[in-house]
Amino acid sequence: MLLAYRNVSVIVSLCLGLLMLTSVQAYEKLSDETLSALPRPNSDFNIHNGALLSPILQTRVPGTPGSTAVLNHFADFFRTTLPKWKIEVQNSTSKTPMSKKEVPFKNFIATRDPPWAQIGDVERLTLVAHYDSKIEPKGFIGGIDSAAPCAMIMHAVRSIDAALDKKWTALQQQGLNDFLDGEHGIQVIFLDGEEAFKEWTATDSLYGARALATHWDDQFYPAMSEFKTPLSSISLFVLLDLLGATNPTILSYYETTHWAYQSLGELEKRFKSLKQFKTSSSSPWFVDTEKDVHNLTPSGGIQDDHIPFLAKGVEILHLIDFAPFKGFPSVWHTIDDDGEHLDMDTVEDWSMVVTAFAAEWLELEGYFDQPKAATARRDEEYAASEAIRLNKKTEL
Numbered sequence: 001m002l003l004a005y006r007n008v009s010v011i012v013s014l015c016l017g018l019l020m021l022t023s024v025q026a027y028e029k030l031s032d033e034t035l036s037a038l039p040r041p042n043s044d045f046n047i048h049n050g051a052l053l054s055p056i057l058q059t060r061v062p063g064t065p066g067s068t069a070v071l072n073h074f075a076d077f078f079r080t081t082l083p084k085w086k087i088e089v090q091n092s093t094s095k096t097p098m099s100k101k102e103v104p105f106k107n108f109i110a111t112r113d114p115p116w117a118q119i120g121d122v123e124r125l126t127l128v129a130h131y132d133s134k135i136e137p138k139g140f141i142g143g144i145d146s147a148a149p150c151a152m153i154m155h156a157v158r159s160i161d162a163a164l165d166k167k168w169t170a171l172q173q174q175g176l177n178d179f180l181d182g183e184h185g186i187q188v189i190f191l192d193g194e195e196a197f198k199e200w201t202a203t204d205s206l207y208g209a210r211a212l213a214t215h216w217d218d219q220f221y222p223a224m225s226e227f228k229t230p231l232s233s234i235s236l237f238v239l240l241d242l243l244g245a246t247n248p249t250i251l252s253y254y255e256t257t258h259w260a261y262q263s264l265g266e267l268e269k270r271f272k273s274l275k276q277f278k279t280s281s282s283s284p285w286f287v288d289t290e291k292d293v294h295n296l297t298p299s300g301g302i303q304d305d306h307i308p309f310l311a312k313g314v315e316i317l318h319l320i321d322f323a324p325f326k327g328f329p330s331v332w333h334t335i336d337d338d339g340e341h342l343d344m345d346t347v348e349d350w351s352m353v354v355t356a357f358a359a360e361w362l363e364l365e366g367y368f369d370q371p372k373a374a375t376a377r378r379d380e381e382y383a384a385s386e387a388i389r390l391n392k393k394t395e396l
């Protein structure tokens, strides 16, 4: 299996009578045309009434009605918009420094696997953000922390779902699904209880992530499965946190996932050069893209939801707006981190980068509905070549 460096491409050629050759690559770039035509969030990111983001912009402290409302919003979204996804809620409880009573923590998980695949045979791109909000300051909304990242992920999976369906249907119809180099699925995790109730410690933080990592480590797939546990079937854990402020700086922390970081850096560059970014700053977000894999930022520092998964050997890509000296975005953990302080152009650009990355990881080039401009151009080319052909005919 190509787990460590998935950008190595493997070409599998098949001869099935006249049907020749299909190429199976582990990560396939989207064309400029597809990249430019990817769906946009538009008014769904409106902070007052947008279908995706606005329902998350409320206080959602674990165990409170706001938390339940946001959890229901996620469930409704998948049930109505993405009915082929399997949804589950992983529950745990814990005491906190603020309560002698057990507080409930509910992680939301949505999964889409190839329809023919056995559950233990699928490696998954896992997109993660936390949905809980801090108990203090009172009324804290957490726009960048992490309402906006949740909405970005919702937009991304919604935008690739039809293409994924088309690809899997086509593979199945051609009988090619038996020849794949591994089964690839996609998963979303919205974690609860990331924030500390009082002060960040190993036990007062990451309640949901710790519970889920432990639970998935103990849950075994059937004996002959490709993967042992839901944890080992995560091929890349992409954690989005503190995103949605202007001019983000994202560092690359892990050697084994630097290739994925670089793919995001390349997508940023391509979106900008195709004039498909709404933001206009020329300074790059993915500042380590050109860096050698052995020369990355030491990763010890930032405590976040990836930690319990990292400790169990999961491959991590941590997308967090942070740089030495600059620190986190200025609204971080203040009452100003709300919907009004989000930079909506940045939020939208992020959602497009995440969409494109998921599409490339799942190799969806050619499965998106034909962009209108491209179809028109192809029609013109066809008409031109037809004209030449007919012209020749009359010359004969």
Ligand SMILES: *[C@@H]1O[C@H](CO)[C@@H](O)[C@H](O)[C@H]1NC(C)=O
Pocket (backbone or CB within 6 Å): 088, 089, 090, 091
């Ligand atoms: C977790 O709790 C919810 C109720 O909030 C319930 O619907 C769900 O089935 C529980 N999940 C599991 C895996 O038991």
Ligand SMILES: [Zn+2]
Pocket (backbone or CB within 6 Å): 134, 145, 195, 333
């Ligand atoms: Zn926070």
